[in-house]
Amino acid sequence: MAQRNFDFTGSNGACLSGRIELPETPPRGWAIFAHCFTCGKDSLAATRVSRALALVGIGVLRFDFAGLGASEGEPGEFGFANDIADLANAAQAMESAGMPVTLLVGHSLGGAAVLLSARAISTVRAIATIAAPADVSHILKSIDPALVSRIEKDGSAEVSLPGRQFVLGRKFLNDARAQALEERVAGLRLPLLVLHAPGDTIVGIENASRIFQAAKHPKSFISLDQADHLLRERVDADYAAMVISAWASRYLPVTEVEMRPLEPSEGVIAQETGRGKFQVAITAGSHQFLADEPLAIGGLASGPTPYELVAAGLAACTVMTMRLYADRVAMPLEKARVGVRHDRDKDRTPPDRFTREITLSGALEEEQREKLLSIADRCPVDLTLVRGSDVVTELFEASALAPGKGDQMAPD
Incomplete structure (x- = not known):
C-alpha cells in the first residue's frame, strides 16, 4: 500500500511527524487519525484503520502528537489544548497540499481531541471515535492523586498510564479540566459514529452513552464486544477498521477521475x-x-x-x-x-x-x-x-x- 511522509508545523512551532496512507482507489476524501494518549501514529489501531480507509479511497494522515514518536517536543511539555490545535494545523497543511480533510477519526483521548477540533476544520463532513471519554479529565482518574498533587506543585511528573510510562505536565491537567466535551458534541451537528467495547476497563461504556446522547442525528453506535481499550487484538482492530470504512463511505461522495475507458471484451x-x-x-x-x-x-x-x-x-x-x-x-x-x-x-x-x-x-x-x-x-x-x-x-x-x-x- 502506498504511503508518503507528511511532516508539518504544530501549534507551538514543533515539527510533527506524519504519514499518509494514500487511497487505493480514486480519492473520495481525506481523513486524519488521532491516536490514543499513550500510543502513536504507528499503533495497531491507527495503522489498521488508516489502511482500511485507504482501501476504499479515503487517504489518511496519522501523526505523532508533540513530544511523542518522531515528533519534536518533550513529553508533557504541551497541553491537551495544543493537541486540539495541532489537529487543526494538520488539516490546514493537508488542505494546502490539495487534500482537504473530510473525515476525523480518533482513538481514546484522540477521540475527544477530534470532537473538540471539528468546528475549527470547515471541510469535515463526518467523525468517528473509538473508546473515547465523554470527559477529558477522565484520564486523571487513572493517576494516583498524590502524583496529581505533585504535578500541580512541581509542574510535571512521570506517571504510569495504560500502555506506557508518561511525563505529564501541569498545563495538560489544566487543559483537561477546562474542556466541556459534551457541550461541544451537542453543537457539532455532523454525522458521528461511536465505537466502544462494553468491557473497556480504562474508559467505561458509560462514556459512549454520554457522547451518543449528547450528539444530534445522524449518529450511530457500534459495540466492539470483547475488545480491550487499546485494540491490541488484531481481530478487534480489523473489525473497527471495517466498520468505520463502510460507515464513512456513506457520507463522502465518490470523486470522478478521468480514466482510460474499458474496451468491450469477447472474453x-x-x-x-x-x-x-x-x-x-x-x-x-x-x-x-x-x-x-x-x-x-x-x-x-x-x-x-x-x-x-x-x-x-x-x-x-x-x-x-x-x-x-x-x-x-x-x-x-x-x-x-x-x-x-x-x-x-x-x-x-x-x-x-x-x-x-x-x-x-x-x-x-x-x-x-x-x-x-x-x-x-x-x-x-x-x-x-x-x-x-x-x-x-x-x-x-x-x-x-x-x-x-x-x-x-x-x-x-
Missing part, C-alpha cells in the same frame, strides 16, 4: 489439453497460449500460473495507463517497466497482496515521476482488484468445437 476460453494434470489451452480473441502449474505441485510448467496471469494483467494495464497519460500531457517518458508479484498471508487484511515495482526511463522530473506513480494506482485492473468484482457462474452444455477457436459453449 477468454480455457480448456484442458489432456497433457499433464493442470495444463490448459487459453484462447483470447486471435491469441492462443498455455497456462499451467509448477512442477513442484504436479504441473508441467508449460505456461504461466493463474495468479501469474492476473499479475500480468495488472502489470500490462499499469504500463498502458501510464503511457496513455504520459503521451497526453507530453511527458518525456521513454519506457515504462512494471514487475508484479503475488503473495498471500492469512494473518493480513486483505490476505492477498500484489506488489508492483515500477521503473521509468526518460528525462522525467521528480514531480512527473510522482504523478505517473499516482496514475499507476488508478489503472482499471488495479481498481478492479482493489474494489472487488462480482463473478457470475452459469452451466453450459459442450458442443462441437469450431476449428481453431477452442471450445464454443452452448447454453442448456
Whole structure:
C-alpha cells in the first residue's frame, strides 16, 4: 500500500511527524487519525484503520502528537489544548497540499481531541471515535492523586498510564479540566459514529452513552464486544477498521477521475489439453497460449500460473495507463517497466497482496515521476482488484468445437 511522509508545523512551532496512507482507489476524501494518549501514529489501531480507509479511497494522515514518536517536543511539555490545535494545523497543511480533510477519526483521548477540533476544520463532513471519554479529565482518574498533587506543585511528573510510562505536565491537567466535551458534541451537528467495547476497563461504556446522547442525528453506535481499550487484538482492530470504512463511505461522495475507458471484451476460453494434470489451452480473441502449474505441485510448467496471469494483467494495464497519460500531457517518458508479484498471508487484511515495482526511463522530473506513480494506482485492473468484482457462474452444455477457436459453449 502506498504511503508518503507528511511532516508539518504544530501549534507551538514543533515539527510533527506524519504519514499518509494514500487511497487505493480514486480519492473520495481525506481523513486524519488521532491516536490514543499513550500510543502513536504507528499503533495497531491507527495503522489498521488508516489502511482500511485507504482501501476504499479515503487517504489518511496519522501523526505523532508533540513530544511523542518522531515528533519534536518533550513529553508533557504541551497541553491537551495544543493537541486540539495541532489537529487543526494538520488539516490546514493537508488542505494546502490539495487534500482537504473530510473525515476525523480518533482513538481514546484522540477521540475527544477530534470532537473538540471539528468546528475549527470547515471541510469535515463526518467523525468517528473509538473508546473515547465523554470527559477529558477522565484520564486523571487513572493517576494516583498524590502524583496529581505533585504535578500541580512541581509542574510535571512521570506517571504510569495504560500502555506506557508518561511525563505529564501541569498545563495538560489544566487543559483537561477546562474542556466541556459534551457541550461541544451537542453543537457539532455532523454525522458521528461511536465505537466502544462494553468491557473497556480504562474508559467505561458509560462514556459512549454520554457522547451518543449528547450528539444530534445522524449518529450511530457500534459495540466492539470483547475488545480491550487499546485494540491490541488484531481481530478487534480489523473489525473497527471495517466498520468505520463502510460507515464513512456513506457520507463522502465518490470523486470522478478521468480514466482510460474499458474496451468491450469477447472474453477468454480455457480448456484442458489432456497433457499433464493442470495444463490448459487459453484462447483470447486471435491469441492462443498455455497456462499451467509448477512442477513442484504436479504441473508441467508449460505456461504461466493463474495468479501469474492476473499479475500480468495488472502489470500490462499499469504500463498502458501510464503511457496513455504520459503521451497526453507530453511527458518525456521513454519506457515504462512494471514487475508484479503475488503473495498471500492469512494473518493480513486483505490476505492477498500484489506488489508492483515500477521503473521509468526518460528525462522525467521528480514531480512527473510522482504523478505517473499516482496514475499507476488508478489503472482499471488495479481498481478492479482493489474494489472487488462480482463473478457470475452459469452451466453450459459442450458442443462441437469450431476449428481453431477452442471450445464454443452452448447454453442448456
